[in-house]
Amino acid sequence: MSFKRLWAMFHARNLEFFRDWSALGWNFLFPFLIVAGFGMVFGGNDYTEYKVGVFPSQYDIIHSDQTDLPLRFAETRYIKFIGFKSFEDGIEKLKHHKIDFLVKAGSPSHEYWVSDSSPKGYIVEKIFKSTLLPNVKNIAEKKEIKGNEIRYIDWLFPGILAMNMMFSALWGVGYVVVRYRKMGVLKRLNATPLTAFEYLSSQVLSRIFILLFTLGVVWFGCDLVFHFKVAGSYFDLFIIFFTGGICLSAYGLVIAARGFSEEFTSGVVNFISWPMMFLSEVWFSLEGSPHWIKLIAKLFPLTHMLSAARKVMNDGATLSDVTPELAVLIFMTVLSIVVGAALFSWNK
Amino acid sequence: MNYLLEIKNLVKKYKQVVAVDGISFSVSEGTCFGLIGPNGAGKTTTIEVIEDIIPPTSGEILYKGKPRSSSFKQEVGIQFQHTALLSSLTLRETLKIFKSLYNKSADIEEIIDICNLREIQKRINDKISGGQKQRLMLALAMINKPELMFLDEPSTGLDPQARRNLWSIIHKIKEKGKTIILTTHYMEEAQRICDEIAIMDNGKIIAQGTPNQLIKKYCEEITIILPKDSIGFSMEQIPFRYLEINGKIEIKTSDINSCLNMLISKGTDLTELIVRSPNLENVYLNLTGKQLRD
Ligand SMILES: Nc1ncnc2c1ncn2[C@@H]1O[C@H](COP(=O)(O)OP(=O)(O)OP(=O)(O)O)[C@@H](O)[C@H]1O
Numbered sequence: 001m002s003f004k005r006l007w008a009m010f011h012a013r014n015l016e017f018f019r020d021w022s023a024l025g026w027n028f029l030f031p032f033l034i035v036a037g038f039g040m041v042f043g044g045n046d047y048t049e050y051k052v053g054v055f056p057s058q059y060d061i062i063h064s065d066q067t068d069l070p071l072r073f074a075e076t077r078y079i080k081f082i083g084f085k086s087f088e089d090g091i092e093k094l095k096h097h098k099i100d101f102l103v104k105a106g107s108p109s110h111e112y113w114v115s116d117s118s119p120k121g122y123i124v125e126k127i128f129k130s131t132l133l134p135n136v137k138n139i140a141e142k143k144e145i146k147g148n149e150i151r152y153i154d155w156l157f158p159g160i161l162a163m164n165m166m167f168s169a170l171w172g173v174g175y176v177v178v179r180y181r182k183m184g185v186l187k188r189l190n191a192t193p194l195t196a197f198e199y200l201s202s203q204v205l206s207r208i209f210i211l212l213f214t215l216g217v218v219w220f221g222c223d224l225v226f227h228f229k230v231a232g233s234y235f236d237l238f239i240i241f242f243t244g245g246i247c248l249s250a251y252g253l254v255i256a257a258r259g260f261s262e263e264f265t266s267g268v269v270n271f272i273s274w275p276m277m278f279l280s281e282v283w284f285s286l287e288g289s290p291h292w293i294k295l296i297a298k299l300f301p302l303t304h305m306l307s308a309a310r311k312v313m314n315d316g317a318t319l320s321d322v323t324p325e326l327a328v329l330i331f332m333t334v335l336s337i338v339v340g341a342a343l344f345s346w347n348k
Numbered sequence: 349m350n351y352l353l354e355i356k357n358l359v360k361k362y363k364q365v366v367a368v369d370g371i372s373f374s375v376s377e378g379t380c381f382g383l384i385g386p387n388g389a390g391k392t393t394t395i396e397v398i399e400d401i402i403p404p405t406s407g408e409i410l411y412k413g414k415p416r417s418s419s420f421k422q423e424v425g426i427q428f429q430h431t432a433l434l435s436s437l438t439l440r441e442t443l444k445i446f447k448s449l450y451n452k453s454a455d456i457e458e459i460i461d462i463c464n465l466r467e468i469q470k471r472i473n474d475k476i477s478g479g480q481k482q483r484l485m486l487a488l489a490m491i492n493k494p495e496l497m498f499l500d501e502p503s504t505g506l507d508p509q510a511r512r513n514l515w516s517i518i519h520k521i522k523e524k525g526k527t528i529i530l531t532t533h534y535m536e537e538a539q540r541i542c543d544e545i546a547i548m549d550n551g552k553i554i555a556q557g558t559p560n561q562l563i564k565k566y567c568e569e570i571t572i573i574l575p576k577d578s579i580g581f582s583m584e585q586i587p588f589r590y591l592e593i594n595g596k597i598e599i600k601t602s603d604i605n606s607c608l609n610m611l612i613s614k615g616t617d618l619t620e621l622i623v624r625s626p627n628l629e630n631v632y633l634n635l636t637g638k639q640l641r642d
């Protein structure tokens with residue numbers, strides 16, 4: 001094991017990365033665009049969950065003071081009321097699930113239409129009916145949530161960053177090494193005293209360097225716009241992202257261990273990254289999902305990294321609170337490096 | 349005899365072909381050993397097995413009398429027939445990075461000058477011409493001051509000056525007592541720079557020796573070339589083998605005196621006579637035979 005050789009390869013990889021302007025720009029721009037996009041969609045006031053059609057109406061979008069629908073229904077948040085000239089227009093949209101619910105304005109018997117197969121329609125129907133009931137006070141007791149409220153964007157942001165790290169690690173290590181094998185770059189390196197362990201370590205280290213650099217820039221950029229709340233310490237967050245980044249890059253090593261085919265490798269990367277993205281609670285929680293799905297999710301480093309990052313960022317946890325997550329990440333890292341190095345071939 | 353490298357019964361089988369079929373040879377220190385042979389003969393496979401890039405199916409390889417150890421890669425320099433380099437780096441950076449992979453290393457400035465890379469040292473690896481790339485590959489093979497160099501078709505793609513420059517580099521390396529194994533398709537080159545040559549075909553060595561030994565043994569015949577018009581008689585009348593190529597008659601003989609006498613006695617005009625003594629190319633073609641037939 002020679003530190004000089006490791007450093008040389010680390011340096012070479014970094015030079016390459018920072019010279020490839022298009023890839024570099026994309027690495028910064030992509031997470032920023034996603035955060036900005038979702039911030040706009042979920043953070044704004046006109047976020048819509050349900051769409052209700054109203055006929056007859058001369059407006060396209062109906063506000064609560066422009067309709068003779070029951071006021072309590074018309075004021076429901078997260079419902080957008082869309083006007084239609086005639087019943088025919090409205091029912092057409094309902095049939096195609098463009099709207100979830102259709103009501104006739106000013107109807108004394110409160111006529112409505114809903115598709116029995118639509119889950120959203122079912123919910124709106126319940127809401128509609130409940131707003132028609134006499135206003136009973138104190139049927140249920142509302143309690144305040146203690147402590148800080150977690151804004152959606154503060155919950156989402158660590159997920160986006162972690163997801164970006166995952167893609168960058170799997171492609172940047174897995175795909176790049178396979179391409180180099182195909183081109184014969186690895187063969188040339190094999191003709192030198194460089195060992196597989198030195199080479200692979202240099203790739204992981206260079207990737208973690210790039211990941212953290214990107215993370216810093218994106219964090220700073222997004223923070224200017226969204227002013228994140230970090231309940232825990234930045235240092236703890238850094239440690240979590242660092243450990244997670246190493247673990248993801250080491251996953252990339254296993255993908256990179258063998259093979260010539262870039263197409264096959266991109267298939268493998270997609271096959272791993274897509275389920276990882278959906279099952280690691282980047283976008284939605286797995287609360288209440290079947291047990292086996294939760295088990296699969298536990299195989300992914302992203303799940304543990306994200307769980308730890310959210311605990312620190314949202315709940316103010318400390319490193320000792322997230323020891324289990326860190327332990328799993330470290331275990332996965334060691335396992336991946338051992339497997340990756342054992343399988344690694346310079347020319348096969 | 350003090351051999352730097354000894355190859356014994358080397359075999360490399362792939363699924364469909366036997367690329368190297370039980371070859372043995374030895375290379376003395378401070379010499380240049382050439383492997384020549386037609387495309388697909390197994391030259392590249394042979395040297396890549398010796399370089400420890402591909403594993404042999406069977407056979408023994410001794411370096412300095414012992415099996416290759418982990419220090420082997422520190423002591424050899426390799427130029428592959430085909431390779432790529434790290435993209436987005438300049439030539440100079442590439443040299444520097446390779447230099448730091450070795451314990452012992454040459455002076456970068458010196459190597460840049462020797463291989464004529466000074467003008468293009470700041471260019472990106474991906475953006476140089478084929479011959480420039482060959483020169484960079486040669487430079488990389490020399491970066492660790494190797495005891496033993498493997499050059500797989502180092503002159504392919506080089507212009508005539510660069511090729512002569514390569515020859516002089518090889519001479520200088522030999523003068524320092526270093527050893528070279530090379531492959532080439534240029535017989536003139538092999539004849540000039542190799543001390544020992546092995547001709548391979550179908551994975552086997554079919555002839556081996558110094559260039560002169562090979563010529564003596566496999567090609568004694570001298571070629572006499574005359575324009576067809578200057579021969580005023582039917583060639584069937586004289587007992588020599590001949591070929592008719594592009595309006596010229598090529599006569600093969602190992603007895604030049606009697607051949608010339610016979611031509612003169614028949615009144616042949618010798619003004620445009622060319623006499624070619626045998627060279628490695630003749631040996632090669634005689635032995636591998638492939639091109640003479642068509
Ligand atoms: N990886 C491989 N898998 C299968 N067959 C191979 C492989 N590499 C080489 N061969 C075969 O082995 C034989 C020898 O190939 P090799 O590259 O050693 O030839 P060569 O003498 O270097 O030819 P050239 O002059 O064209 O460079 C060829 O028939 C080739 O098709």
Ligand SMILES: [Mg+2]
Pocket residue numbers: 391392393429500
């Ligand atoms: Mg070859």
